[in-house]
Amino acid sequence: MCFKNKPRIFTWTLDGHKLEQVNQIKYLGVVFQQNAGRAAHMRMVADSAKCSVVAINRFFRTRGAGFIPAALKLYSAKVIPQLLYGIQLGPYANFDMLERIQSGFLRAIFGTTRCTSNVTLRMEAGLIKIESRAWLLIIYFWLRVHLRLVGLIPQFLSLNPQPQWCTVVSKKLAALGIDPEQLLELDLSNAKRIVKQRLADIELQNNQASLTEFYKGVRTRWDLSPANYLSHITLSKFRWAFTRARTNSFPSALLAGRYSGVPLEERYCRCGSGEIESIEHILLSCKLHRQPREHLILPLVCKQTDRSAEQLVKYLLSDKNVLNFNSVAKFCYIAFKMYNENL
Template sequence: MLDKLHQRCKRWRVLFNTDKSKCVHFRKVRRKQTKFEFVIGKKRLEKVDQYKYLGVTFTFSGNFTENAEILSKAGGRALGKIISKIHTNKDFGIKANEKLYYSCVVPFLDYASGVWGYSKYQAVENIQNQAIRYFLGVHRFAPRLALYGDIGWIPSYYQRWMNMIRYWNRILTMDTDRITRLAFDMDYRFCSNNWCSEIKDIFQKLELEHVFNSQVPVDMKTAELCILRYYSSLWEDAVQNVPKLRTYVTIKSTFEQEEYVKLNLSKTERSHLAQLRCGILPLRVETRRYIGERPKERVCQFCDAGHPYENV
């Protein structure tokens, strides 16, 4: 195939850039790289373990962790730029923040995620967590379940499910003789440790397995409601098992955006409310700090002797 490509380029006087062209041997991690040399004309193509194609980084093992980290860095830079622009404006509401985040940051994080978005990538989740923490005005030790429950956003992992389902709809509407559709048909027949097996698992979790079996497009609003319902049930179960949120669960039991998030509050007011609800507000009853003069000595509970307060 490379020889035929070289002959065609030579015939039509097209220069082939071998510096930008690489060879990737897709294989299992423990398998050694092939020793076969790939040549176009008299120029040898370099063999590499990863290659960026149309903005997506492919690695030899088929793992997209490196791709997710690269995209998350780009999304982090975009988020930092937004924060630097709006930091002086203390009256930004949730609608403006959502618009900026989903318009300027999410396109980086979800780029081509219809192909690679079936796994959880902490690097991508960290960017969304950072955006939520900045808006609510809480530090990095705030319980994430409480933050998602108050702001009403679902994790990026479940948002990528929407992109995969959207890509599923797109493939099914393609002409049957297109290369992409032919590759999908082969992938569908195999359906083991591949993209189709992952989308099948998603449909099963959303109770839409009949869609996969019959190969029909899905209404995106229906898919969005199913994903929201699925994550809401997971959130309601998980929030009960976090000791830090034992007070939080007494005031909130359903996954939905809280009213104080929608109010036109200042950043300080919103921060105090969020910290109080998450159980991280530095109240005296929790920090156990002395209001008056600190005693010089304190009786040790082990030896009943007096020790300097700093040493107890």
């Protein structure tokens, strides 16, 4: 089998057998194209990952009991390796197709609306972009190639001009603020640690620049670990309600107005107070939720007399105190049920 480069057609034989001419071939699970492109391979890994995502979502809603940490572990163990298979050969021109698979999975297990940004979901789950993971593996492989000179690697690295793959990686390292030559002076473990930390720092900086001020207020830890409440709120209905409140996408007149085109100043609560039905209003003052508020919210805020309403909301929706966010999650679920009953 050989590549065909249109419109030229060859007639080649090997031991009396005619060689088939093709646009692409699959070898060891990697799709190679006649133009050295990577689009065909990306489509293949995307299709494979989609099938796994469907299976994990099915497990999540049945035997998985809606427990997000378990779904995330399955995703990290199965889907991410599928998405990144063969990435060491070089980056894709565009990672959007793969990023959409990750974002769709997170949106499904968190049960959020499309108004919740992808970066917010990644921060809640403690995941980084697929593109960042891809570059991490590519650079790791580049380091092994340069620091473990075995087989034909020395001849490969001595080519003139330099192989395009090496040039691309060197440019990426320079963009990360890392000197490739200085990096190669280190041993493999230290070099990998520096690259991983730099990519994580840049990912976190980009996330912070894209997050809403509301979410920044409820976030207590600025690292790439999953939100604490995901492991402690075991009932999926409570966890879902708390997630929707934390991401400012709680079912309300405020949210409904975003899709129906109702002006912000007219998204009033049905309690008759004349206030906009924001998460602040629901948690602290809505008359419809007075009874559950007395049992679940007031014991948490009665001693917080020096805080403003905005600060109280951030305090209630943070994931620092297990007892606090379990009580708030129960309240949010009750409020959601009342909202649905009054539709």
